[in-house]
Amino acid sequence: xxxxxxxxxxxxxxxxxxxxxxxxxxxxxxxxxxxxxxxxxxxxxxxxxxxxxxxxxxxxxxxxxxxxxxxxxxxxxxxxxxxxxxxxxxxxxxxxxxxxxxxxxxxxxxxxxxxxxxxxxxxxxxxxxxxxxxxxxxxxxxxxxxxxxxxxxxxxxxxxxxxxxxxxxxxxxxxxxxxxxxxxxxxxxxxxxxxxxxxxxxxxxxxxxxxxxxxxxxxxxxxxxxxxxxxxxxxxxxxxxxxxxxxxxxxxxxxxxxxxxxxxxxxxxxxxxxxxxxxxxxxxxxxxx
Amino acid sequence: xxxxxxxxxxxxxxxxxxxxxxxxxxxxxxxxxxxxxxxxxxxxxxxxxxxxxxxxxxxxxxxxxxxxxxxxxxxxxxxxxxxxxxxxxxxxxxxxxxxxxxxxxxxxxxxxxxxxxxxxxxxxxxxxxxxxxxxxxxxxxxxxxxxxxxxxxxxxxxxxxxxxxxxxxxxxxxxxxxxxxxxxxxxxx
Numbered sequence: 100x101x102x103x104x105x106x107x108x109x110x111x112x113x114x115x116x117x118x119x120x121x122x123x124x125x126x127x128x129x130x131x132x133x134x135x136x137x138x139x140x141x142x143x144x145x146x147x148x149x150x151x152x153x154x155x156x157x158x159x160x161x162x163x164x165x166x167x168x169x170x171x172x173x174x175x176x177x178x179x180x181x182x183x184x185x186x187x188x189x190x191x192x193x194x195x196x197x198x199x200x201x202x203x204x205x206x207x208x209x210x211x212x213x214x215x216x217x218x219x220x221x222x223x224x225x226x227x228x229x230x231x232x233x234x235x236x237x238x239x240x241x242x243x244x245x246x247x248x249x250x251x252x253x254x255x256x257x258x259x260x261x262x263x264x265x266x267x268x269x270x271x272x273x274x275x276x277x278x279x280x281x282x283x284x285x286x287x288x289x290x291x292x293x294x295x296x297x298x299x300x301x302x303x304x305x306x307x308x309x310x311x312x313x314x315x316x317x318x319x320x321x322x323x324x325x326x327x328x329x330x331x332x333x334x335x336x337x338x339x340x341x342x343x344x345x346x347x348x349x350x351x352x353x354x355x356x357x358x359x360x361x362x363x364x365x366x367x368x369x370x371x372x373x374x375x376x377x378x379x380x381x382x383x384x385x386x387x388x
Numbered sequence: 389x390x391x392x393x394x395x396x397x398x399x400x401x402x403x404x405x406x407x408x409x410x411x412x413x414x415x416x417x418x419x420x421x422x423x424x425x426x427x428x429x430x431x432x433x434x435x436x437x438x439x440x441x442x443x444x445x446x447x448x449x450x451x452x453x454x455x456x457x458x459x460x461x462x463x464x465x466x467x468x469x470x471x472x473x474x475x476x477x478x479x480x481x482x483x484x485x486x487x488x489x490x491x492x493x494x495x496x497x498x499x500x501x502x503x504x505x506x507x508x509x510x511x512x513x514x515x516x517x518x519x520x521x522x523x524x525x526x527x528x529x530x531x532x533x534x535x536x537x538x539x540x541x542x543x544x545x546x547x548x549x550x551x552x553x554x555x556x557x558x559x560x561x562x563x564x565x566x567x568x569x570x571x572x573x574x575x576x577x
Binding site: 110111113114115116117139140141142144145146147148149150151152153154155158159162196202205206207208249250253254255263264288289291292293294296297298299301305334335338372373375 | 408409410427428431459461462463464465467468475477481484485488496498499501502503504506507510514515516518522525534535538541542545546547548549553555556559560563564566567570571574
């Protein structure tokens with residue numbers, strides 16, 4: 100059975116997090132999930148918008164929901180955690196505050212679509228039946244710490260996604276595909292997000308704490324579901340190592356890349372070469388064809 | 389003659405925060421869960437709970453010159469844990485909006501510069517064009533060498549685009565303009 104979903108990649112998946120886009124599409128193809136990119140989508144505004152104008156921060160996501168609505172679709176998949184949060188926040192606030200909904204509608208010069216549904220890819224993949232049977236590649240030595248970050252689960256009343264302090268959705272998804280995931284304490288701790296551009300010192304500290312805990316529980320990889328988390332954990336890992344005089348060498352995967360590997364997709368089709376911390380050594384030891 | 393003593397139950401700043409965010413800071417009973425859970429409170433001059441208290445007391449200067457709201461990463465931990473259902477992260481946004489409108493110099497100027505560079509970029513390009521945004525940020529902060537090696541490496545890995553897509557740029561331009569005019573209209577009525 101195939102369903103048809105509108106796909107909102109967001110800016111990061113077209114640039115700094117392009118491997119999330121590549122691997123998400125490959126996994127959808129493998130599982131026969133029908134997706135279509137929203138035509139002419141624009142940026143959701145992310146933190147800079149909600150920190151400076153509430154109306155702008157809600158109008159930009161709604162512009163994209165209107166576009167999906169015009170394509171005749173009500174289910175929108177947003178893999179980026181920040182986009183996912185902004186789209187869901189826009190729907191939540193418009194429903195809670197009719198005056199604000201009126202203002203958004205006035206700005207966009209159209210009626211706001213009703214009954215739009217924003218989904219994280221995890222919510223779709225976990226509905227797949229017999230996912231375990233589709234696994235063609237066992238990776239028994241992989242010990243993954245699933246890192247959810249902030250915005251997939253918080254604030255819980257808006258996001259309505261799993262248990263907000265200790266989510267298990269990604270763990271269960273990967274475990275159902277035979278990948279070992281670990282219990283650890285920093286699943287939903289903040290990596291500092293967009294402060295990387297302005298206050299790198301804060302991001303280095305927070306990222307260090309996360310990497311340190313993952314290492315302490317014996318993880319040899321971290322799985323993420325957010326392009327901003329990935330940039331901070333992967334591209335800044337070397338800076339953290341220098342700052343703290345430690346050595347992690349922890350490859351950071353998008354969870355879709357791990358799914359792709361389990362489904363037998365060649366690693367060069369998953370964008371693994373784009374990572375700063377190479378996964379080659381880890382995968383040469385654990386990927387058993 | 390008897391003086392007319394008026395006790396204000398709500399400071400003007402608390403009123404402004406309510407207007408911008410819909411959040412009533414007077415619900416706060418200072419349990420400090422927000423401060424305890426905040427991953428960045430170590431770098432703040434006032435903890436989130438302290439800033440909320442200062443808003444209630446109408447300590448405008450202290451609040452709008454604080455570093456706290458600029459360092460907030462919007463991780464929403466405080467919002468999720470507040471037993472009084474105060475959306476603390478939204479209060480932080482509201483304080484930033486109020487501070488910017490008053491034209492004060494932000495206590496963490498590089499964060500405000502980042503917001504401005506990012507928004508200018510989204511408005512003009514429709515989608516975030518990272519290279520353009522980084523150049524815009526550097527022109528604002530005059531910190532030209534920060535992250536140059538990292539940026540070059542990301543470029544080599546094909547993680548940064550050289551040409552903006554400009555898809556939707558006309559539309560974002562219009563949305564930004566309409567938001568600004570609607571906000572001004574509502575403030576003046």
